Amino acid sequence: MGLVGLHSAPVGVEFIGVEGSGENTPIAVSVVSSGENADKTEDPESLIFTGFGGTTKFHDHQPSDQKLEGLNIPLEAALWKLSAVRVIRGVKDEKRTNGKIYIYDGIYFITSMWEEKGQNGFKVFKFKLVRQPDQKPAFGIWKSVQQWKNGLTTRPGLILEDLSNGAENLKVSVVNEVDEEKNGPALFTYVTSLKHAVVNIQPMVDRCTCRQGSCASRSGNCAFSEAIRVNLSLVISAKKSGNVARFMNHSCSPNVFWQPIAREQNGLWCMYIGFFAMKHIPPLTELRYDYGASPGVGQKKRCLCRSKKCCGLFG
Numbered sequence: 064m065g066l067v068g069l070h071s072a073p074v075g076v077e078f079i080g081v082e083g084s085g086e087n088t089p090i091a092v093s094v095v096s097s098g099e100n101a102d103k104t105e106d107p108e109s110l111i112f113t114g115f116g117g118t119t120k121f122h123d124h125q126p127s128d129q130k131l132e133g134l135n136i137p138l139e140a141a142l143w144k145l146s147a148v149r150v151i152r153g154v155k156d157e158k159r160t161n162g163k164i165y166i167y168d169g170i171y172f173i174t175s176m177w178e179e180k181g182q183n184g185f186k187v188f189k190f191k192l193v194r195q196p197d198q199k200p201a202f203g204i205w206k207s208v209q210q211w212k213n214g215l216t217t218r219p220g221l222i223l224e225d226l227s228n229g230a231e232n233l234k235v236s237v238v239n240e241v242d243e244e245k246n247g248p249a250l251f252t253y254v255t256s257l258k259h260a261v262v263n264i265q266p267m268v269d270r271c272t273c274r275q276g277s278c279a280s281r282s283g284n285c286a287f288s289e290a291i292r293v294n295l296s297l298v299i300s301a302k303k304s305g306n307v308a309r310f311m312n313h314s315c316s317p318n319v320f321w322q323p324i325a326r327e328q329n330g331l332w333c334m335y336i337g338f339f340a341m342k343h344i345p346p347l348t349e350l351r352y353d354y355g356a357s358p359g360v361g362q363k364k365r366c367l368c369r370s371k372k373c374c375g376l377f378g
């Protein structure tokens with residue numbers, strides 16, 4: 064098997080040739096859809112891809128029929144040989160200089176092909192590609208985000224569209240997909256300002272133990288030797304006011320972790336709590352961290368995080 068051709072973005076087909084088997088027909092292994100014009104791209108689970116040909120570099124429109132030749136051959140072969148095709152979808156994104164982004168959308172199979180009359184009355188080939196199940200959504204997520212931004216859709220379990228009531232640039236929606244409760248938070252003020260605790264700590268210079276040959280630390284002056292030692296019990300109550308972090312739930316398989324952050328401001332040490340992503344977090348994914356064990360806090364609660372690694376209880 065060898066790579067005999069690559070015709071890629073903004074629209075195209077990558078194909079491989081089968082060698083040494085008596086068959087020389089190239090088979091499509093991936094397609095790039097422009098997401099425009101003749102391709103039908105609205106459905107996240109399928110794509111109607113328009114064949115090639117019938118155009119010349121001198122014409123914007125199609126001046127003649129498409130023929131079963133060129134890049135249409137590997138597409139047809141992938142249909143008859145039931146061969147998987149990877150799909151990359153082009154979508155409009157005005158923030159990009161070229162006005163587009165390309166999303167890899169996983170494995171599809173070409174399930175049918177047919178001919179029809181194109182916009183100019185000439186023959187075009189159409190290929191239907193169907194997305195294989197059990198793949199993480201990619202283009203589907205992008206589409207949901209666009210619909211959500213345009214106010215064209217609602218979300219499952221939506222209780223409140225914007226908890227911040229316009230205080231944040233992006234809406235913070237309250238969603239409940241767990242039980243029947245339909246109430247948003249009562250007696251709660253959404254604040255965007257950061258709260259911090261001022262703590263009285265001093266940097267301490269320790270003798271460095273890094274033991275690297277080049278390290279000047281043996282004299283105790285190494286940059287690594289400056290350490291801040293804090294023995295601090297910090298309690299932040301977000302009962303009556305807070306920001307989006309106040310609403311993050313516990314998960315036994317979190318995508319976010321928290322960490323205290325000390326910042327020096329005007330000679331004072333200020334402690335904040337910062338949240339950081341632990342992995343790639345797709346849009347419209349709930350942010351959840353591990354609450355950890357809370358010493359001194361009474362009963363543990365039944366965990367509803369539904370992750371595969373759920374321990375059953377938290378707190």
Ligand SMILES: C[S@@+](CC[C@H](N)C(=O)[O-])C[C@H]1O[C@@H](n2cnc3c(N)ncnc32)[C@H](O)[C@@H]1O
Pocket residue numbers: 248309310311312313314364365366367368377
């Ligand atoms: C800081 S609040 C999180 C936001 C809360 N879900 C809300 O609607 O206000 C913590 C409370 O949320 C609930 N909670 C958070 N994570 C949970 C989980 N994994 N399973 C069950 N309840 C959870 C518990 O009632 C917990 O005391």
